[in-house]
Amino acid sequence: MISERDEELLNRFIDGELSVDEAAEFEARLSASEDLAAVRDEFVQMGSALREHVATELDEVDFSGFFDGVIARLGPDEAPVIEPAPTAAVVETTEEGVISSMKAWWSNNWTPVLVGAAAAAAIAFWMGQGTSPTPVTTPDVARAPAESTATKSIVASDQPREAQPANVVVDAIRNEGNKAILVSQPVEDDGAMVIWLLDEEEEDEQPVDGEDPI
Amino acid sequence: MLVERYERRAYGIAFGMLRNREDAMDAAQDAFVKVFRNIGSFKGDSSFYTWFYRIVKNVCIDHCRKKSRAKLVEYDETYRRKDEDPGVLKMSGNTRDMQPGVAFEQAELGKVLNEALSRLTENHRSIILLREVEGLSYEEIAETMDCHLGTVMSRLHHARKNLQKVLRPYLDASGSDLSKRAGAGVRKTT
Numbered sequence: 001m002i003s004e005r006d007e008e009l010l011n012r013f014i015d016g017e018l019s020v021d022e023a024a025e026f027e028a029r030l031s032a033s034e035d036l037a038a039v040r041d042e043f044v045q046m047g048s049a050l051r052e053h054v055a056t057e058l059d060e061v062d063f064s065g066f067f068d069g070v071i072a073r074l075g076p077d078e079a080p081v082i083e084p085a086p087t088a089a090v091v092e093t094t095e096e097g098v099i100s101s102m103k104a105w106w107s108n109n110w111t112p113v114l115v116g117a118a119a120a121a122a123i124a125f126w127m128g129q130g131t132s133p134t135p136v137t138t139p140d141v142a143r144a145p146a147e148s149t150a151t152k153s154i155v156a157s158d159q160p161r162e163a164q165p166a167n168v169v170v171d172a173i174r175n176e177g178n179k180a181i182l183v184s185q186p187v188e189d190d191g192a193m194v195i196w197l198l199d200e201e202e203e204d205e206q207p208v209d210g211e212d213p214i
Numbered sequence: 215m216l217v218e219r220y221e222r223r224a225y226g227i228a229f230g231m232l233r234n235r236e237d238a239m240d241a242a243q244d245a246f247v248k249v250f251r252n253i254g255s256f257k258g259d260s261s262f263y264t265w266f267y268r269i270v271k272n273v274c275i276d277h278c279r280k281k282s283r284a285k286l287v288e289y290d291e292t293y294r295r296k297d298e299d300p301g302v303l304k305m306s307g308n309t310r311d312m313q314p315g316v317a318f319e320q321a322e323l324g325k326v327l328n329e330a331l332s333r334l335t336e337n338h339r340s341i342i343l344l345r346e347v348e349g350l351s352y353e354e355i356a357e358t359m360d361c362h363l364g365t366v367m368s369r370l371h372h373a374r375k376n377l378q379k380v381l382r383p384y385l386d387a388s389g390s391d392l393s394k395r396a397g398a399g400v401r402k403t404t
Contacts, residue, residue, distance in 0.1 A: 011371050015345060017352050042385045043374050047346040049381075053327045054347045058222050061235070067217045069239075070246040 002036055010036065014043050217246055223263075223348070224270050230343045231274040233332050241277045245270040263348075264358045271340075323384060330380040338373035345370055 002010075009026050012018050018026060030037050106113075224245050229238035248269050256265050331339050337359070344350045344358060355366045378385075 007371060008367065011367060011374065015352065042378055045385050046374065046377055046381060049323065049327060050346045053324055054226060056324065058226060061225060063221050066221045066243065069243045070217055073243060073247045074250060
């Protein structure tokens, strides 16, 4: 005969809801009562059968159109927005963005720039007395928006660009002489390819004969 | 993704309540629509599953009302249908003649389990599925079903007893997998 107390403890035992002391006490009861142990076995087996049964039934259900079915029930403005993860550096193309980034760069780097410029001027004065020094730095793609006034040309575009285009994802960067060319594809794919020329092409300054190239 | 993660569980809950595949699929998708529309009202006071479960359950209740199937029977510990006796469940087929142990290997068991589940009250069915299939603790079940721990224990006990009466002919006392869980009944947090 199984008491109500045993039945209550049995359920909690099976479900892992007994304390250590209670579980030890109940295990002793299970060892002493074959009837209680048999019910325990039946309850445990029922649980296993239920889990297996539900899993099997769910495996038979085709969920391939489930998401589309949900979306179809949502209004056009209710569908969840799925944004693609950024895959490359994003270059701010708005004029405000370029100016603000230039200001930020200048506020962080004005000291070394001025020191470098003063040193270059002193060396030029000492070495050549008036000859133009070779540029100290070469165009740096990473700092380009802040260091140079970018000129852009749009090629292979059938439609005029808006005044303030969207962010542009840079697909490729290559250097050709003094030019750094960024080939981009607008986020909103309209088929246009954008090429950024970060520096005006400079004429190669050939040193005058007999002049120190430095 | 939210849908991908919870679609099976939503369907499982809905099927547990509606016992019909098409209705369950319909209700599960409707539930996600409600989730998307009301995600802002989820404040994190309870687990997402608890919140989600209630949405699916409410959608299923609405679904039943609309379809006038009235399959749901609200359970009251003091109330039981007079004609309800799980022990005399009419089985489909001659499954009682099967040998113990062999029956669990047969596809027939699925039908028996489905029929046994369908004979449980909605609360008993939900609680046994939340415990045995979803693996929720008593506390989580109480939160999900918005009831006391004592009610959880009582309902779970009655649900098991009712299932046991129906399934006893198919339960194999010598099941080899039973020993694996024996002694595993210690609560992790003491």
